[in-house]
Amino acid sequence: MNSESIDITQHRLNNASKKTNLFVEMKDLGIDPIPLLEIAAHDLLNQYGNDAVTFSMQIERDFEDDGDFQSAEIWQKISHYLQNLNGPGELIAH
Numbered sequence: 001m002n003s004e005s006i007d008i009t010q011h012r013l014n015n016a017s018k019k020t021n022l023f024v025e026m027k028d029l030g031i032d033p034i035p036l037l038e039i040a041a042h043d044l045l046n047q048y049g050n051d052a053v054t055f056s057m058q059i060e061r062d063f064e065d066d067g068d069f070q071s072a073e074i075w076q077k078i079s080h081y082l083q084n085l086n087g088p089g090e091l092i093a094h
Contacts, residue, residue, distance in 0.1 A: 021070065021073075022070060022073075022074065023073070033077075037074075037077050037078055037081055038081060040078050041056075041078050041081040041082045041085065044056055044078070044082065045082065045085070052082055053079060053082045053083055056075055056078050056079040056082055057075075057079045059075045060072050060075035060076050060078075060079055063075060
């Protein structure tokens with residue numbers, strides 16, 4: 001299956017509501033956000049290999065710099081998952 005690479009840095013969610021928290025809303029609706037974050041992390045790992053953590057952390061910083069703290073929180077969680085995916089040490093892309 002071939003898929004085109006998507007430059008997600010060009011598709012920022014600048015209109016994210018500052019009054020609500022996505023994770024709180026998901027939990028209120030009975031949706032566990034962890035599986036979705038895991039899917040995103042694994043997709044990044046598959047696409048970028050060992051650079052996935054660096055890429056994810058850069059996106060997190062970019063959102064923070066733009067004042068979009070909700071999106072930064074999402075990427076912080078993805079970065080954290082990637083960092084802990086294989087425990088301490090190097091990530092292994094399969």
